[in-house]
Amino acid sequence: MSGPLRVAFVGRASEVGHAVPASPVDGLQASFIEHRAGFMPSRVLAHIAEHAPQVVVVFGVASLPAATVRAIDVPVLAWDVAPDTPPGFGHHPELPFSSSAYTAGQASRDDYARVIDRPLPVADELFAPPRRAASVPRALVIGHSSERVERMLVDSKHRHELLHVASGLSGETLRATLATGEVAINVRDEEGRGFGLRVALYLAAGLLLISERLHPPAGLRAGTDHLEIRTSADLVALLGRVRADPDEFTAVREAGRRAAEAFRASRVYPQLLAPLVTR
Amino acid sequence: MAFVGQTTFFEACSLQEPANGLIPRFFEFRAGADADALLAGLRDFVPHVVLVFRPEVVPEGLFAELPAATLGFLSEPLPRGADAHADLQRRLNELQEVDVANFDRIISFDPKIADTAAEVLSVWRSLPLPVADRFFAPVTPMGHPPRILFVGRSTQHREYLLAPAKLEHDVLHVAFGVSGLELVELLHRHDVAINLHNENYPSFENRVSMHLAAGHLVLSEQLDPQHGLEPGIDYLQVDSASELRRALGVVTRFPRVHHRVRVRGRLKAEQFRASRVYPRLIADLLGDLDAFGSSRT
Numbered sequence: 001m002s003g004p005l006r007v008a009f010v011g012r013a014s015e016v017g018h019a020v021p022a023s024p025v026d027g028l029q030a031s032f033i034e035h036r037a038g039f040m041p042s043r044v045l046a047h048i049a050e051h052a053p054q055v056v057v058v059f060g061v062a063s064l065p066a067a068t069v070r071a072i073d074v075p076v077l078a079w080d081v082a083p084d085t086p087p088g089f090g091h092h093p094e095l096p097f098s099s100s101a102y103t104a105g106q107a108s109r110d111d112y113a114r115v116i117d118r119p120l121p122v123a124d125e126l127f128a129p130p131r132r133a134a135s136v137p138r139a140l141v142i143g144h145s146s147e148r149v150e151r152m153l154v155d156s157k158h159r160h161e162l163l164h165v166a167s168g169l170s171g172e173t174l175r176a177t178l179a180t181g182e183v184a185i186n187v188r189d190e191e192g193r194g195f196g197l198r199v200a201l202y203l204a205a206g207l208l209l210i211s212e213r214l215h216p217p218a219g220l221r222a223g224t225d226h227l228e229i230r231t232s233a234d235l236v237a238l239l240g241r242v243r244a245d246p247d248e249f250t251a252v253r254e255a256g257r258r259a260a261e262a263f264r265a266s267r268v269y270p271q272l273l274a275p276l277v278t279r
Numbered sequence: 280m281a282f283v284g285q286t287t288f289f290e291a292c293s294l295q296e297p298a299n300g301l302i303p304r305f306f307e308f309r310a311g312a313d314a315d316a317l318l319a320g321l322r323d324f325v326p327h328v329v330l331v332f333r334p335e336v337v338p339e340g341l342f343a344e345l346p347a348a349t350l351g352f353l354s355e356p357l358p359r360g361a362d363a364h365a366d367l368q369r370r371l372n373e374l375q376e377v378d379v380a381n382f383d384r385i386i387s388f389d390p391k392i393a394d395t396a397a398e399v400l401s402v403w404r405s406l407p408l409p410v411a412d413r414f415f416a417p418v419t420p421m422g423h424p425p426r427i428l429f430v431g432r433s434t435q436h437r438e439y440l441l442a443p444a445k446l447e448h449d450v451l452h453v454a455f456g457v458s459g460l461e462l463v464e465l466l467h468r469h470d471v472a473i474n475l476h477n478e479n480y481p482s483f484e485n486r487v488s489m490h491l492a493a494g495h496l497v498l499s500e501q502l503d504p505q506h507g508l509e510p511g512i513d514y515l516q517v518d519s520a521s522e523l524r525r526a527l528g529v530v531t532r533f534p535r536v537h538h539r540v541r542v543r544g545r546l547k548a549e550q551f552r553a554s555r556v557y558p559r560l561i562a563d564l565l566g567d568l569d570a571f572g573s574s575r576t
Contacts, residue, residue, distance in 0.1 A: 012451060038447055085446065086438050094443035094520045138456075144452055145433030157455050159311065166433055168451030180461075 011059030013170040019120040025266035041068040062106040121268040130206040140181035186211035200263035225255040284332030299558035335377040357392040383573040407484035418494040421534035429470035466493040474499035491548035513544040
């Protein structure tokens with residue numbers, strides 16, 4: 001192969017933008033087009049015509065109309081991520097997802113060359129050295145809220161320094177926010193299993209990750225590169241330990257940062273996407 | 280003058296620089312925190328006046344021997360009638376934990392809760408929570424697109440109203456944990472602010488006055504009480520998810536369309552300025568105590 005792989009990514013920056021490098025990196029020239037329900041899909045086609053990608057990655061299987069996917073003349077992959085709305089609002093009358101006319105026209109798994117169901121990579125520019133916990137460490141939570149999320153976090157919010165940003169972070173604002181914390185918390189919106197949109201991001205940013213059980217673990221090991229919790233009380237206790245002894249989990253933090261290399265965008269995308277491309 | 284409360288919520292309502300004879304200091308304190316440490320800090324500072332946001336979090340008898348005038352500021356909504364929302368009932372239950380003997384006088388942020396609060400304690404005055412001076416900023420040109428902010432915890436009611444707006448627009452929703460200078464800087468990076476009640480009951484949130492002070496265009500659910508603000512003049516009223524989404528759409532397409540509302544709102548915010556409110560309030564308090572005494576002493 002010659003030259004970097006040209007890939008167009010389609011999605012919402014505040015949800016998945018951290019998975020797409022903002023500038024060319026080894027072997028990858030990425031472009032990003034903001035798209036969400038209610039946006040004109042013709043903008044996506046215009047972006048593709050302008051950037052001439054060799055492959056297109058759409059975040060969210062049903063993000064684009066099926067006709068739009070079929071109109072793209074290079075391989076189109078879907079990255080299977082959760083819908084961009086808090087759980088419990090699937091039937092909100094003001095949201096397009098609740099309209100059968102809308103959902104009927106959206107793409108399904110069969111419309112794509114391939115559907116990828118694995119953790120999101122992390123843009124190279126968001127990698128940072130592991131940070132030592134401050135005397136009063138701050139924990140970050142980035143992502144939708146839900147009744148379950150609030151139940152898991154409420155005691156820690158009252159006892160520890162915790163910043164929760166529920167929506168709207170991307171680009172430089174995201175990077176600046178990550179730089180204000182030492183610990184990151186990953187809890188699931190709803191009961192069940194899952195991995196989380198930002199797990200690899202937190203590790204790459206050098207944060208100490210505290211998470212509910214990851215499923216699939218994607219190569220991560222609880223107790224080695226992150227800390228696992230089951231309950232709200234576990235979280236309160238762990239944040240207390242981090243505060244009491246900022247150095248106690250230094251090895252975990254550093255191992256997490258090393259593990260994040262497996263999610264580096266310039267490493268993941270070329271390996272994953274190049275085989276689909278005929279140059 | 281000592282201000283006591285949870286920094287995240289109440290530092291923004293306090294006086295932070297000396298003003299008209301008041302020398303302020305903020306003391307972090309929340310339910311279950313180390314009360315002895317608070318008392319020791321207050322004794323070191325030797326305040327003439329101690330103002331506590333959420334007086335119900337102060338343990339029984341803590342201020343009994345404190346040689347200062349003490350003022351409790353009720354900051355939480357309470358039931359206004361028999362059919363109260365469960366959230367309001369919970370807050371009333373929490374208020375019933377207050378030790379009234381800790382305080383010389385009580386203020387409520389909402390005159391309409393005074394009758395309910397009177398079941399527990401006697402309300403001396405009602406006034407909205409002031410806004411710290413450092414939040415005040417001039418009205419600046421709207422960004423393209425406007426930068427939209429909601430600062431407040433997540434509830435079902437709020438998420439329901441926000442969901443379509445969040446889908447269509449980039450709404451930065453900070454659900455918890457920003458305060459102090461970080462909050463000031465956050466506000467100064469945004470143009471449009473949203474105010475939604477916790478749940479489906481009327482109230483007046485202090486974030487309205489804080490955002491007006493920062494020069495924001497404020498989109499809010501109906502305010503009750505209004506505390507002198509007028510919908511359509513000082514802020515825009517939005518009472519449904521679709522109204523909020525549409526209002527943001529209009530501002531995004533025509534950023535200057537509500538410029539006059541921002542200017543009027545910013546002017547009206549002066550009535551909430553901490554350095555204006557607290558000196559007069561404390562002068563009244565000390566005068567009132569001098570004239571009528573207190574059951575605490």
